[in-house]
Amino acid sequence: MRSNGCCLSGVHSTTTATTVGLALDRIVCDDNLVFMSSLPDGCCDLIYADPPFNSNRTLGPTKRHRATFNDRHGEGVRGFLDFLQPRVKEMHRLLSPTGCIFIHLDWRTVHYVKVMLDEVFGQDNFLNEIIWSYRSGGVAKRWFARKHDTLLFYAKKVGAHTFNRMRHGEYRTLDLRMSSDGRPFKQTRNGRLYFHPEGPAIPDVWDIPFLSTVAKERVGYPTQKPESLLERVIRASSNEGDVVADFFCGSGTALAVAARLKRRWLGCDLNPDAVAITQRRLDEVARFRQLF
Numbered sequence: 001m002r003s004n005g006c007c008l009s010g011v012h013s014t015t016t017a018t019t020v021g022l023a024l025d026r027i028v029c030d031d032n033l034v035f036m037s038s039l040p041d042g043c044c045d046l047i048y049a050d051p052p053f054n055s056n057r058t059l060g061p062t063k064r065h066r067a068t069f070n071d072r073h074g075e076g077v078r079g080f081l082d083f084l085q086p087r088v089k090e091m092h093r094l095l096s097p098t099g100c101i102f103i104h105l106d107w108r109t110v111h112y113v114k115v116m117l118d119e120v121f122g123q124d125n126f127l128n129e130i131i132w133s134y135r136s137g138g139v140a141k142r143w144f145a146r147k148h149d150t151l152l153f154y155a156k157k158v159g160a161h162t163f164n165r166m167r168h169g170e171y172r173t174l175d176l177r178m179s180s181d182g183r184p185f186k187q188t189r190n191g192r193l194y195f196h197p198e199g200p201a202i203p204d205v206w207d208i209p210f211l212s213t214v215a216k217e218r219v220g221y222p223t224q225k226p227e228s229l230l231e232r233v234i235r236a237s238s239n240e241g242d243v244v245a246d247f248f249c250g251s252g253t254a255l256a257v258a259a260r261l262k263r264r265w266l267g268c269d270l271n272p273d274a275v276a277i278t279q280r281r282l283d284e285v286a287r288f289r290q291l292f
Helices: 032-037 076-092 110-121 226-235 253-260 272-290
Strands: 026-029 044-049 057-059 069-071 093-107 124-131 147-155 183-188 190-196 205-207 241-244 264-269
Touching: 026 272, 032 076, 032 264, 044 076, 044 226, 069 147, 076 093, 076 226, 093 110, 093 226, 110 124, 110 147, 241 253, 253 264, 253 272, 264 272
Parallel strands: 026 264, 044 093, 044 241, 124 205, 241 264
Antiparallel strands: 057 069, 093 147, 124 147, 183 190
């Protein structure tokens, strides 16, 4: 089953990816391995992948989550890696020379997948192990509460990749002062030490709230990620007009944010409910953009 999805209109800058003759701004309902194999080399500038976490559970449906998400592979970690590896190889092929990829995982498989990604992308193209730290319900009695996910960040080729340094928050420095021209500084023995006026550069630990049960963003999908998380990913590693792809699109957060930030996009999911939810979100973005 395939669904062509919606096409957002607007002026886009020239992308670095190879997209001649490629239909963009579309989502399909299909096995992502099949869909990716139909795409040309180097057609994606940024790939975000939020694959199953190998939790051996089926999530939903519930009162809050209309859709069902099956995260069972039946053969443990080995079966999960056998499932993921050919898909990661396709993603590597699809990345443009300036492209980057973020693989979103948790404690169950991240260390195994890191070894696999080093083999596919090369250890020298590893950029960051990003910790997404969040606070959510539930406590642990026999170990520390598990309150973070990990995003493994790789470039197609280090040095050629797109990276936009981002700044956020406040400096944790005692006796920070402000100059007459609005620049923060600290007085040292050697004179003034100035800090960037826009705040500290964002490090590899991201303190971004988890979606609450009553968040307005909620769309009825059990593994939905917050838009603020995907906005940081997309702003950091792509520019307007670039092609952002999510081949495990789920609730469509990455695609909706990409469309809002004036990127081109490609999406895929095997679950018809996920594709329908994503399509509705993209339609809302398209309607909003038509108003402005």
